[in-house]
Amino acid sequence: MLLKTVFFLVSAACSTTLGSGLEPQIPSVASFTPSHGAFELSSVVQIVVDSKHASHGTPSLLDFANTFRDDLKDVVSYLGIVPVSLSPNIPGITLGIPTIYLTLDTSSKYNLYNGEPTDEGYNLVVTPSSVTIKSSAPLGVWWGTRTLLQQAALQLSKGVPSVSFPAGDIHDSPGWEVRGFMLDAGRHWYETTFLSDLCIYASFFKLNEIHLHASDNLWNPAFLYGDGNEGWKNLYAAFRFQPPAGSSLEGLVPRKNESWTKNKFLQMQGTCAKHGVTIIPEIDTPGHSLVFNQWKPELMEAGAPDHLNLSHPDTIPTIKSVWDEFLPWFSAPEVSIGADEYDAALADDYISFVNTMAAHITSTARKSIRIWGTREPSNTLSISPNVTIQHWDFPGDTISVQLLASGYRVINSEQAFLYLDGKTSDGGQFPQTLDEDLLWGARWAPNVFSATDPSNNTRADAPGLRGALFALWNDWGNNATTALEAYYQLARSAAVFGEKAWAGSGVRSTELSRAQFDAAYLPLNAAAPGQNLNRVVRPAHGDVVFAHATPPRPSLDTGVPSVGPPYTLAFRVQPDAHDPGAGVLFAGIDSKLHVANLTFEATGQLYALGYVLPTDRFTSVEIHATREYTYAVIDDEAHPRYWYTLMDIWGEYMALGNMSFAAPSQHIGGEGFKGTIRDVMLTLGA
Ligand SMILES: *[C@@H]1O[C@H](CO)[C@@H](O)[C@H](O)[C@H]1NC(C)=O
Ligand SMILES: *[C@@H]1O[C@H](CO)[C@@H](O)[C@H](O)[C@H]1NC(C)=O
Ligand SMILES: *[C@@H]1O[C@H](CO)[C@@H](O)[C@H](O)[C@H]1NC(C)=O
Ligand SMILES: *[C@@H]1O[C@H](CO)[C@@H](O)[C@H](O)[C@H]1NC(C)=O
Ligand SMILES: *[C@@H]1O[C@H](CO)[C@@H](O)[C@H](O)[C@H]1NC(C)=O
Ligand SMILES: *[C@@H]1O[C@H](CO)[C@@H](O)[C@H](O)[C@H]1NC(C)=O
Ligand SMILES: *[C@@H]1O[C@H](CO)[C@@H](O)[C@H](O)[C@H]1NC(C)=O
Numbered sequence: 116m117l118l119k120t121v122f123f124l125v126s127a128a129c130s131t132t133l134g135s136g137l138e139p140q141i142p143s144v145a146s147f148t149p150s151h152g153a154f155e156l157s158s159v160v161q162i163v164v165d166s167k168h169a170s171h172g173t174p175s176l177l178d179f180a181n182t183f184r185d186d187l188k189d190v191v192s193y194l195g196i197v198p199v200s201l202s203p204n205i206p207g208i209t210l211g212i213p214t215i216y217l218t219l220d221t222s223s224k225y226n227l228y229n230g231e232p233t234d235e236g237y238n239l240v241v242t243p244s245s246v247t248i249k250s251s252a253p254l255g256v257w258w259g260t261r262t263l264l265q266q267a268a269l270q271l272s273k274g275v276p277s278v279s280f281p282a283g284d285i286h287d288s289p290g291w292e293v294r295g296f297m298l299d300a301g302r303h304w305y306e307t308t309f310l311s312d313l314c315i316y317a318s319f320f321k322l323n324e325i326h327l328h329a330s331d332n333l334w335n336p337a338f339l340y341g342d343g344n345e346g347w348k349n350l351y352a353a354f355r356f357q358p359p360a361g362s363s364l365e366g367l368v369p370r371k372n373e374s375w376t377k378n379k380f381l382q383m384q385g386t387c388a389k390h391g392v393t394i395i396p397e398i399d400t401p402g403h404s405l406v407f408n409q410w411k412p413e414l415m416e417a418g419a420p421d422h423l424n425l426s427h428p429d430t431i432p433t434i435k436s437v438w439d440e441f442l443p444w445f446s447a448p449e450v451s452i453g454a455d456e457y458d459a460a461l462a463d464d465y466i467s468f469v470n471t472m473a474a475h476i477t478s479t480a481r482k483s484i485r486i487w488g489t490r491e492p493s494n495t496l497s498i499s500p501n502v503t504i505q506h507w508d509f510p511g512d513t514i515s516v517q518l519l520a521s522g523y524r525v526i527n528s529e530q531a532f533l534y535l536d537g538k539t540s541d542g543g544q545f546p547q548t549l550d551e552d553l554l555w556g557a558r559w560a561p562n563v564f565s566a567t568d569p570s571n572n573t574r575a576d577a578p579g580l581r582g583a584l585f586a587l588w589n590d591w592g593n594n595a596t597t598a599l600e601a602y603y604q605l606a607r608s609a610a611v612f613g614e615k616a617w618a619g620s621g622v623r624s625t626e627l628s629r630a631q632f633d634a635a636y637l638p639l640n641a642a643a644p645g646q647n648l649n650r651v652v653r654p655a656h657g658d659v660v661f662a663h664a665t666p667p668r669p670s671l672d673t674g675v676p677s678v679g680p681p682y683t684l685a686f687r688v689q690p691d692a693h694d695p696g697a698g699v700l701f702a703g704i705d706s707k708l709h710v711a712n713l714t715f716e717a718t719g720q721l722y723a724l725g726y727v728l729p730t731d732r733f734t735s736v737e738i739h740a741t742r743e744y745t746y747a748v749i750d751d752e753a754h755p756r757y758w759y760t761l762m763d764i765w766g767e768y769m770a771l772g773n774m775s776f777a778a779p780s781q782h783i784g785g786e787g788f789k790g791t792i793r794d795v796m797l798t799l800g801a
Contacts, residue, residue: 137281138269139631141320141610141639142617144262146625149283152243156267156278157213158195162187165218166201172253174389177201179253180217182389182645183260189644190264191271191278205245215263216247223251225288228576228622235323236288239263241280255288257391258321262287265319265639272638290575291561293526293582294616295324295392296609298601300355301331301399303537303589304373304719307383309598312646313605314387314394319643320613325387326395326451326584330354332405332421333592335766339405339420347420351592352406354398356380356441364440366410372719377444384446390645395485396445399453400434401425401468407433422457425464435475442480449503450476455487456511462493470499477501485526488512498523503581506564507534509571515564516573524579527561533585535604537596538772541764549585549608555629558620575622583616591762591770597717599679599705600775602648603742610636650679650705650777652799660797663783670785677703678778680740681801691789692730698788701779708738708779710788713747715758715776722758722774733793739801744773 137147162184169177177199184197205216225236234252237259248259262285267278295317298305314325332352339347357374358364368374375383384394400407401423408415408423414430416422423430442450452472457465473484488506490513491498498504505526506515515525527533532553536545553559557566561583565571573580587604589595596604611632618626627635641649652675654660660682661673688700688710696711707716713724713736724747728734737748739755746755758774784792 137285138266139627139635140262140265140269141627141632141635142614143623143625143627143631144285144287145618145623146286147283149281150242152282154213154241154243154246154280154282156191156194156280158193158277160187160194160197160213160215162197162199162215162217163202163205164199165216166203168219168253169201171219174253176217176219176253176256178389179257179260179391183217183257183264186260186264186644187267190268190642193277205247214245216245217256217260218247218249219252219256220249221251223249223255225251225255227288227292228290228619229578229580230576231292233288233292235292236286237262239285239287241282241284243282246280254323254391258287259285261319261321264642264644268642269635269638272642289321289617290619290622291580291582291616293324293584294613295322295326295584296605296612297326297328297397297528297584297586298605299328299331299537299587299589301328301353301403301589302333302351302592303596303601304353304355304593305598305601307375307379309602310394311383311386312648313602314383314392315390315645316602316606316643316648317609317613318390318392319639320610321391321617322609322613323391324393324395324584326397326586327355328397328399328451328453329356330398330400330406330453331403333763334421334590335763337766340418347405348409350405352409354406356396356398356444358440362440364437367406367437369409380444384444388446393447394445395447395449395451396441397451397453398437398441399451399455401430401454401465402456403453416458419458425461425468431468431471434472438472438476439479442476442482445480445482447482449483449485451485451487451505452476453487455489455507457489459490459492462491463496465489466491466493466496466498469502470496473499473502487528488515488518505584507586509565514571516571519573519577519579522579524581526581527564527583528586529564530586531566532557532559532563533583535585535587535608537587537589537591537601537604538760539591539595539762539764539770541590541767545588548604549611551611551629554611554615560615560619560621562619575619583612585612591764593718594720594722594760595762595772596760597705597720597774597776599648599650599777600742603775606640606648607636610639650677652678654799658799660778660780660799662796664794666783666792666795668784668791669788671783673781673783675703675780675797677705678780678797678799680742680745680775680777681799682740682778683798683801684738684740684778684780684796685736685798686795687733687735687793688728689733689791690728690730694787694789695728695730697786698784699779699782699786700784700788700792702782702785703777703779704781705777706779710790715745715774715779717774717776722760722776724756724758726756730790733791735794738778740776740778741801742775745776
């Protein structure tokens, strides 16, 4: 019975033919040799995992296969049940069921551009009856599944009724080992669920690392260095790993609501690993250390509340004890100890601190360490060559070509190409998303450190050049951006970076042109499976998500957790005269709208519109939101009122910024709201 259906669907699907080429995807694949025919992805397909290797690795080949199955169903909505089974060989031909076969070949060899072996390469062979993805390790197979999913997504975006993979042979592997981004989670709080979604998203573009900057403080000289007012005690500083109850480290995390419990962290780290993404945690010392000094003021360097005094006998034991507590949480083979922007005059103290921590972390946890690039003007000591240096600054760092020449391993995070700042940057120093004119124009790749002076750049195959990480900083703290606004800054940047860090610039003939990238990005962003950071909803009727003329009181659950911009939320409201400021008008998983002052709440922060609703009549409110702003039109007012944040820029001036909020769409009314809400309509489009 089943087999008959299968044959029918296969032959029906054969009428769809596409060209013999692959759709240009992100990142580009290294090579594709076409052969004859195509693999038609009919509604019945099976995934078969080579039983000899199914349990190989953590995550195992079978784990990756199960995630792939869910993703395939997510991207190709016409698929029925997609079974995952085990077999020692490809069974598809004999059974007649189109088969995607995942296997390992430990004799396969893939190399990075510098010649070092990598397990991230894969071979994808498409015949009319099967697709075989093969690598030396499960991670390489995982990246092969991303290639297949992207081909499917790109075809479907062109309106074809079903997917047809051109027969042929793809060989692909990354040019560099380190590909990803740093997120400043020290100055801005993020939930682990959001971080998990970011990993899942980044993985679609074959990024393999998220570097989590997990401790830091705002930088504001009036607070830090103001005359004897001890303002440093009140400047925002945070450490995100929550010590267990009763631990001697509890004082390090006074705001428990802005810290990750071990369970939540491990869950997030595991989700990331299941998508091929390694979380590289960073605890930043001995600079950027206000949070440690707020906890133990005796460790402070006199006159520099954000620096640790490395000569104090308790400093290094304290920092070691912090790492000892949290190292067992981390599954990455390496961690970052930060180590940026410390006193040049204390170079020897700094260098011996770095080397002491490297030795400690290696001996207790068998992990190696990274530090940010910092010039160490010492004639007597030098950083251990086992420490990877993450370059970010000319001329503050020792020049990377010199570091590489002296045998250090280097990661490129050069700020001129790769730094972003949340919402705004001082004097326009950094863009909101990676500057694509610059990246394409300068033919940026991990081996490019300078747009103007080629002597600072290396060859793509330079030994020791490990790859690159771009960085999203949060210099203006928690209230400058929502978590989703951080995603809006990262989304397209992650994709363009995925191409550059996997393939490079000017190495392979198959690299994407800028036009090819532009054409592929939007459909791939829309199709990226496993998360819904765009907060897309698909209304049953046109653009109307819901309409409720008289929603029941006290609260209506609409079943729609959140809706991403652009949207319009229109309603009429009359607060209760006895308790006009109580409760919320709308609430969702990403935001709430409080009746008091029409205040939006997102990521734990409050943004008041400053409008007080009258209690003697209904007011009509229309909220319009895009990824750049949210505003309200109230009654017949001629001017829209924007929701703003006010950012303190280095303590020098205050800057207004617009806020983008997802629609608080799950509940209408609640949390003590006693007035009347009417004529609610949520539509897509602003
Ligand atoms: C660092 O601590 C040592 C030992 O307590 C102390 O003698 C020294 O003055 C401190 N240095 C600074 C700059 O705070
Ligand atoms: C570097 O690491 C290796 C292997 O862990 C170790 O034997 C060596 O002593 C380290 N070198 C330095 C300078 O720390
Ligand atoms: C490149 O390196 C040279 C020294 O070799 C330096 O003078 C120059 O300023 C560097 N910076 C950039 C951005 O190229
Ligand atoms: C509304 O905002 C004003 C200042 O903008 C503030 O004084 C007032 O307390 C707020 N009211 C409520 C109910 O939050
Ligand atoms: C955590 O609690 C503090 C103090 O009550 C508050 O200021 C902050 O906004 C809260 N953070 C979040 C994310 O809710
Ligand atoms: C955001 O936080 C800064 C401190 O970093 C503060 O000065 C500003 O008033 C806050 N803005 C809002 C809208 O709460
Ligand atoms: C907010 O967005 C509007 C519409 O784009 C713009 O006109 C306005 O200048 C923005 N305000 C700020 C403070 O950026």
